[in-house]
Amino acid sequence: MTALTLPPLRLRGSYGLTWSVLRVHRTALWIWTAVVAAGIGGLVWSHRLSGTSGGLGGLPADDAGLRLAGEAMALLPFAAAAFAGGALIGRELENGTAALAWTQSVSPARWLAAKLAVPAALLTAGTAVLSLLFRWVWTAGPSSAAPPWYDDAIFLAGGPAGIAHVLLGLAVGALSGLLMRRALSGLGFAFFATLLVEVVLAMFRSHLWPTTRWTGFEAARLPHTADRFEIGVITAAGKYVAGPECNMDVPGEFRRCLADHGYTDAYAVGHPASHFWPMQGVETAIVLTLAALACVAAFALLRRRVA
Structure with a gap:
């Protein structure tokens, strides 16, 4: 009896790799879409409540809604890191899916580039929409009722630094997944590594620009x-x-x-x-540099592992 052999799956070109990443992680894509949609709805709702009396929890409506939105957006770098360290990289290395893709005319470097580029584009687009909408709501109401710009969550949510932090979480997560080569351990290591970086950056934020x-x-x-x-x-x-x-x-x-x-x-x-925008610029540059270094380290580690 002759065994049935199937032709190998060829992922040709950038389109094939992009589609493969989207198809494999379609659940995460739907979750991210839902998160962005919920954030848009929540911010619009908060804007409609601006100026009303009472608000939420005894605070003015715009204050309470913005604080909640800012704190939620501050969690995005951790979510990106956990996803990259666990499902995006760690699980595929653990299950052997990555090694299989490398035999289908896809080099390890191209595989990792697609794994980083596709989520990075989606995270950047979604976070940028939320950040722009957040700033619109934040500046629409009276300044006396809005939370101050130097609050950590408000600072990150109201400018490009927040987007940079999400990309840093993605890069740290990818590096963690390559280091641990396991989904659960990659997720945990990515979360705590991102937490350490975020704490250090918050501690030195006030020193990014002369007082x-x-x-x-x-x-x-x-x-x-x-x-x-x-x-x-x-x-x-x-x-x-x-x-x-x-x-x-x-x-x-x-x-x-x-x-x-x-x-x-x-x-x-x-x-x-x-000083809001100068500090935003300096922190964005620092965080993007750290993200780039993490990506370089990830590619170097991958090259060493498969050499």
């Missing part, structure tokens, strides 16, 4: 839009130290309070709202 120093009564009366993280007084010797709590509502009382304690003036150090 501004304010002096005088204006320093004590800075608007809520300024990220003020150091407040104090100036001594007669010109030293900047922590000072007493004085009534900031009346300039005359404020001055008398300073004089009674022997201080010449007040000061504050922080970031005004105008």
Whole structure:
């Protein structure tokens, strides 16, 4: 009895590889589509609630909705990392699907490039839509009700840095999957590696751009839009130290309070709202550089594994 042999599946050209990635991970594609659609609906709903009284949880409606949306978008890098480390790379290495694809006229480098490029394009498009809509809602209502720009979740959701963080999660996840070669361990390693990177970046975010120093009564009366993280007084010797709590509502009382304690003036150090875009640019460049380094490391590791 003659065995039935099937012709090998040929994935010719970029179209074949793209279609293969989309077909294999169609469940993840539908989930991502649902996430983007839910995010759009939630942001539009939050915008319609702007200006109403009561809101959600005792907060103004736009504040509560934006905070919820920002915190949800802050989870996207972790989801991208877990998907890349588990289903996208780790599972295919564990099941031998990747090795089978490499025998079907697809080189390991082209396989990994498709695995990264297709999700990267979809994640970039979806996150960009959410980010633009988030910024539209954020700037539509009164500034006094909207959450401040320097809040970590708001900062990432309202600019290109958030998109860069999602791409970094994807790259770290792919590298983790290649390192662990198992779905579950790749997922876990990718999640904690991304968590470490996100924590470090958040810790140094305020140092990405030179701070501004304010002096005088204006320093004590800075608007809520300024990220003020150091407040104090100036001594007669010109030293900047922590000072007493004085009534900031009346300039005359404020001055008398300073004089009674022997201080010449007040000061504050922080970031005004105008620093939002410079800090966005610097962080985006740093995060994209880290993502590129992770991709280079992933290709180098793959080349070494299959050599």
